[in-house]
Amino acid sequence: MTEQRINPSILSADFVNLQAELERIATADLVHVDVMDNHFVPNLTMGPPVVERIQAVSPIPLDVHLMISDADRWAPGYAELGASSVTFHAEATEDPVALARRLREIGARAGIALKPGTEPEPYLELLPEFDQVLVMTVEPGFGGQSFMHDMMPKLRRFAEAKAADGLDVWLQVDGGISVDTIGIAAEAGADTFVAGSAVYGGVPEDRIAELRAAAARH
Ligand code: DX5
Ligand code: ZN
Numbered sequence: 001m002t003e004q005r006i007n008p009s010i011l012s013a014d015f016v017n018l019q020a021e022l023e024r025i026a027t028a029d030l031v032h033v034d035v036m037d038n039h040f041v042p043n044l045t046m047g048p049p050v051v052e053r054i055q056a057v058s059p060i061p062l063d064v065h066l067m068i069s070d071a072d073r074w075a076p077g078y079a080e081l082g083a084s085s086v087t088f089h090a091e092a093t094e095d096p097v098a099l100a101r102r103l104r105e106i107g108a109r110a111g112i113a114l115k116p117g118t119e120p121e122p123y124l125e126l127l128p129e130f131d132q133v134l135v136m137t138v139e140p141g142f143g144g145q146s147f148m149h150d151m152m153p154k155l156r157r158f159a160e161a162k163a164a165d166g167l168d169v170w171l172q173v174d175g176g177i178s179v180d181t182i183g184i185a186a187e188a189g190a191d192t193f194v195a196g197s198a199v200y201g202g203v204p205e206d207r208i209a210e211l212r213a214a215a216a217r218h
Contacts, residue, residue: 011045012201030085035066037069061085063084064078066113090114114133120154128165136173137181147184148176152188170192183215
């Protein structure tokens with residue numbers, strides 16, 4: 001079976017107790033860190049100084065999701081501070097391939113994210129340039145929204161391109177992932193699942209185990 005990853009999003013964590021909140025998800029694969037600039041999305045979270053501290057204390061590697069404009073300028077800094085993966089938005093870069101190469105050069109996994117309205121072309125053909133693709137299953141900006149089932153055809157397109165070329169790129173989904181929706185995304189080809197409210201809405205360790213079990217059933 002394909003290796004599957006559960007990446008809890010700390011957007012749903014208690015921001016005043018981040019270190020304790022990170023410890024609560026130590027059984028997950030990577031911690032998903034949502035960086036928002038109040039420009040690319042209508043919400044504001046954190047920037048490099050806070051992410052650097054998260055990197056210093058987190059028991060698991062960082063999966064940084066940049067919902068910021070001008071990714072070309074800012075993304076390399078997150079790779080430099082040690083994030084395991086850095087995902088920027090296709091809509092926020094002038095040159096996705098050059099940026100992905102730069103991130104890989106620094107030593108991070110390079111990820112590209114697509115908003116719900118963004119078509120998979122031309123990114124399908126650029127898959128070898130990326131270590132992960134993030135198909136957004138909500139409009140980026142906020143946790144707690146409903147899973148967009150109509151993103152599954154897009155996810156399938158990436159899964160088909162990945163299989164056709166025998167690539168080991170991770171296919172990630174983010175937004176509205178719960179025990180009820182994770183199987184649908186897994187069935188469509190996702191292997192990496194971001195979940196914020198579903199994890200922190202209960203006992204994180206239990207929720208992570210439940211999500212793993214639900215994903216593995218498909
Ligand atoms: C939304 C963020 C997500 C968010 C997901 O823009 O990118 O990572 O935390 O939250 P849930 O799992 O609650 O939909
Ligand atoms: Zn995210």
